[in-house]
Amino acid sequence: MEIRPLRQEDAEIYKVIRLEGLKKNPEAFGSSYEEEAGRPPEVYGERFKADNSFHFGAFENGKLIGVVSLVRETGIKIKHRSNIYAMYVTESARQNGVGKSLVSRAVEKARSWDGVEQIHLAVMSENKPAKKLYASIGFEIYGKERHALKIDKKYYDEDLMALFF
Template identity: 90%
Template sequence: MEIRLLRPDDAEIYKEIRLEGLKMNPEAFGSSYEEEAGRPPEVYGERFKADNSFHFGAFENGKLIGVVSLVRETGLKVNHRTNIYAMYVTESGRQNGVGKGLVGKALEKARSWDGVEQIHLAVMSENIPAKKLYASFGFEVYGKERHALKIDGKYYDEDLMALFLS
């Protein structure tokens, strides 16, 4: 397995895995399949160029099997914080250390940023494997957002987790 930064020319394959995640686990993302299906791949390619965000991909035999995004806050009062978003590993990549590798790479990058003291994320409260993965890196639940998402009339809660570096 190779984990590397995604480049603008990875936009098409990123969109494919993003849509897969939105379709397979809609409760895990704030965005929806319907919102992103019509979005041109170039939108993702532009995101890969931003100064305050890094998007990592896990590849197995040249196939993208997992992704995670790390985005640093830019405001003067909050630029000590960064966030993990859009974490997804394909079914075939689960239980094989792909998620651990992606989170590890994101944390390595966050620690390299001067002034970053906190890393935040939100995870569906019922997603026990993901919560265990994040806890293994030292993330702690500090709150719960009840009814964070509503899909087809059903509500999903999110646990808010943070890792304090200092």
């Protein structure tokens, strides 16, 4: 398995895995399949070039099997923080350390940013495997956002987690 930063030329394969995640696990993301299905791949390619974010992909035999995004805050009062978003591993690649490798790489990158002291993320409260993964890396739950997402009249809570350096 290879973990590497995604590049502009990865935009189309990223969109495919992004839409898969949004369709199979809609409760795990703030965005929706409907919102992103019509978005051109170039939008993702532009995000991959941003100075304050990194998007990592896990590749197995050249196939993208997992992704995670790390975004550094830029405001004066919050630039000591970064956030993990859009974490997803394909169903067939789960339970093989792909997720842990991706998050570990994001943490490593965040630690390299001068002045970053913490990483935050939100995870669906019922997603025990994801919470276990994040806890194994050192993230701790510090709060809960009730009714964070609403999908088809059903509410989902999110646990707020942070890793402090």
